[in-house]
Amino acid sequence: MLAELKRIREQDKRYEGGKILCSMCTKPHPIAEKAYRMFLSSNLGDPGLFSGSAKLEKEVINQLATLLHGQSCVGHIVSGGTEANLMALLVSRNIAQVRQPEVVLPESAHFSFTKICNLLNLKPVYAGLDNSFRVDSSSVEKCVSKNTVAIVGTAGTAELGAVDPIEELSRIALEHNVWLHVDAAFGGLVIPFLTDAKYKFDFTLEAVKSMTVDPHKMGMAAIPTGGIIFRDSKALSFIKTETPYLTDQYQYTFVGTRTGAAAASAWAVFITLGMDGFKKVVGNCMKTTRLFAEGLSAAGFKLVVEPTLNIVAFRNSNGTKGLADKLRGKGWFVSYVPRYDCIRIVVMPHVKRQHALAFLKDLVECNKK
C-alpha cells in the first residue's frame, strides 16, 4: 500500500525541480514539515481540548499582526486566502446591515471574491485600473454608494503582483465610513521585507479594518495555512456561531474542524527565520525576479509591467498562449492569463537562479519554432 501511495505521489509535480512557475505556494520550510507532524491530531475547532495549539495560533496571529503594524488585533489561522477574505466580508456585511449590500472590488481582485459575493449575496461593483494595473482610486470613489458595505484593496495581485494605492482607499473609506479590507494574501509576507520600495498598505492606515495574509504562500508554512486579522476584537462578535457541544461556546471561522498543525508550521518558520531570514528569502526572490525580467527584455519579450513584487508577466508578438503551451511541452508550468494576454511567472523561494537561466534558454528556443 505504501509503495502504491509512493507511486501515486510521484505523479504530482514537485517544487524542487524549479519548473513550477505558476504557483503562489512553495515547498514548505523543513521546520514547517517537522512542526506540522507534531500537531497532526490537534483541532483548533475545539480549543478547550487543544489549549496549547490555541495558544500557538494566537502567537502566530500576533506575529503577523505585528509585522503589519497592528495593535491589539485578533484573528485566526484559516484554510487560505479564500476563507480569510470570506470572513472579512462577512463581518463587514453583518455590521453594515443594508438590504442590498454591495462591495467595491478592483477589477484585479482575486477570483475568491466572486465565490464570496455568491455565498454572501453581495453585489460586486468593479472599479477600473490605472496604467500600472493598480486600482484607480477615482473609479473606486465613483463605485461607492449607500449600499457599500466594504471596499477591498489588494496588496500584491495574484496575476501581476500590483499593490493597490491602499492609502487612497483608506481616505475614501474614512470619508464614507466604510469597512476597508486589504487582501495581502501574497504581498503581506513580501512587502514588509522589500528593501528598495515602501508601500503604506497595512494597519498603520486608520481605515484598514481587516487583512488577509497567508503563511502558506511566501511564509513557507504547510499547505493550507491562511490568515485573517481584524484590527479590533469587536469584529468577532459579528461572525460568532454558537457551538452546542464543543469545549468553547463559539467558533469564528467558516471551517469547523481546523488543524493546529498549520498554526504550528507557521509559528516554527517565524521563529526559525526571524525578520532577517524572511528578508533574505524575499531578497533572493526579488533578485531572481530581476534576472527573469532582464532576460525577457533582452530576448525581445515585452513586460506587461515592471515587477513590483516577485511576479513577472510578459507577452510576445506572435501568440502568447501558444508559447505557454510550448513551454508546458518542455516541462515548464507557467500561467497564461487571458485578461492581459500574458504569461505570468511567480518567483517563489523554490525558483532559483539556475532555473531562471534554464527557462530563458528554453523560452527563446520555443519562440523560434
Ligand SMILES: Cc1ncc(COP(=O)(O)O)c(C=O)c1O
Ligand atoms: C491575492 C490573493 N487573494 C486570495 C487568494 C486565495 O488564496 P487561497 O487559494 O489560499 O484560498 C490568492 C491566491 O493565490 C491570492 O493571490
